[in-house]
Amino acid sequence: MRKNNVSAGKIIGVIIIIYVFLNIISSMISGNNDEYKPKEKSRGTFTLIASTSTKKMDSALIKYAKKNGIKLEIEHYGDLEIVDILNEDSSYYDAVWISNSLWLYQLENSYLTTDSKSIVIDPVVMGITKSKAQELGFVGKDIYNKDLLNAIKDGKLKYVMASVTKTNTGATSYLSFLNSLAGSPEVLTESMLDNETLKSDLKSLFKGVERVSGDEEYLAEMFKNGDYNAMINYESSLIEINKELVKSGKEPLYLIYPVDGVAINDMPIAFINNNNDEKKKEQFLKLQSYLRSDDATKLMEEYGYRSWYGGTNDKADKRVFNPEWGIDTTKYLKDMKYPSKAVISKAIGLYIEALRKPTHVVFCLDTSGSMYGEGLDELQDAMRYILDKEEASKDNLQFSDNDLISLISFDSSVNDSLYNVKGNNTLSAINFVDKLDAYGGTNIYEPAVEALKLLEGTDSNEYTKTVILMTDGQSNGGRLSDVSRYYKSSKNKVPIYSITFGSASEKQLKGLAELSNGKVFNGKNGLKRAFAEVRSYN
DSSP, X not given: OOOOOOOHHHHHHHHHHHHHHHHHHHHOOTTOOGGGOOOOXXXXXXXXXXXXXXXXXXXXXXXXXXXXXXXXXXXXXXXXXXXXXXXXXXXXXXXEEOSOHHHHTTOSSTTSEEEEEEOOBEEEEEEEEHHHHHHTTOTTSOOOHHHHHHHHHTTOOOEEEEOTTTOHHHHHHHHHHHHHHTTOOSSOOGGGGGOHHHHHHHHHHHTTEEEEESSHHHHHHHHHHSOOSEEEEEHHHHHHHHHHHHHTTOOOEEEEOOTTOBEEEOOEEEEEOSSOOHHHHHXXXXXXXXXXSHHHXXXXXXXXXBOSOSSOOTTSOTTTSOGGGTOOTTSOOXXXXXXXXXXXXXXXXXXXXXXXXXXXXXXXXXXXXXXXXXXXXXXXXXXXXXXXXXXXXXXXXXXXXXXEEEEEEESSSEEEEEEEEETTOOHHHHHHHHTOOOOSOOOSHHHHHHHHHHHHTSOTTTOEEEEEEEESSOOOSSOHHHHHHHHHHOSSOOOEEEEEOTTOOHHHHHHHHHHHTOEEEXXXXXXXXXXXXXXXXX
């Protein structure tokens, strides 16, 4: 490693930049939601914490609230994030609107929420391009989860999905598959998860995953911008995607509803009783009543939500619930019975350690001169957290035994590299990170190409592949065209995810994201949280 050789002026500049973020950074703890701590609440405000799946109703709900003298603010997060936030500190919020009642039962304080009522239902299903569905013989006939599994086992079907450990659609679709492949028992027990045939079937199922998204919104964008045949998502989201695909002259998706059970979300809204505030309770009941009104119900049906609970509806609008897309509202959907909290916890652990398709991730770490001091310290701290299995497992972010990790450090060119470390033995990777030094200029493009070349040798059938690039500055070497030229000649289209830090050029990083169907993450309020977030995308 090289000795530091940075001017005093540059050091002072870096210290000033770091100081701005120092209080935020120092308050971070391993993967928790410190940066999500809300601002001080405005007097008289009714604050609703809501799933991102409810966003379509924001305008109508805010309009109703305003008309009725309610100063409503809505904050959106992923469903599992909402659970974490409320478990940490619920005092800021007055109500919660979440995708599935299942998650309300995961709250540590079982008395936190009251007056919960379901609003509409939204099944989680797989959508397959119509031509692929026809090729597989799935059109116009009853399909079981085993049929999907067999198509995946035979290499005829691959799909994209949202994270099992971070999203509602990922977690509930996994639990649905698990329940069905276990034989749809009356109650799924922990001992059933030890069945080797079940584990083998589930492992084969996840082998068909091409890419994973950390949230459902990005999953939809990723699918539309990519070249994929199938995805798992909310029925309402798949309907919205189909409308856009048809409008742009593309092939729509054919939705599959396994007759042996699907995950059905009931989208409940519940009151958070913090201080026995009767006025807040009255406001909540008004909002809840509106969401269950005929006007709101009609609007939500237009968005693709079902207002009929568990039964059938032969009068549903076929312009929305289009039979050509495999949607038959006259058929009863068999709902799965969600297991206990203990079973869910064990199932998630089993997924991470044994079932999830292994990943090969290449971390490209900026060690340019501007990283000297606090910047490098925070980068090393964030990487130790990700690579330390015990720490990362607290947030379900740990690497599994079969994962591969590669590290590339760079400044004005690629410096040191460490290839193909196993996820169950990351000591050499941690030692590599501990010895990083800061020096020189910044070239984000050369390490990106180096990472893509490395991943060319990894079998896409066996691993999902990801590049994660972190930089704190503007690249003053290399060009996007260098990456573009290599990327377009590559057979495997690997996403490049970037994390901004310091004065990083978001424009340059967005160029890499657009090229690779990737994404840019904000690490300026704490690298540890940003690394934790991007980990859920691979």
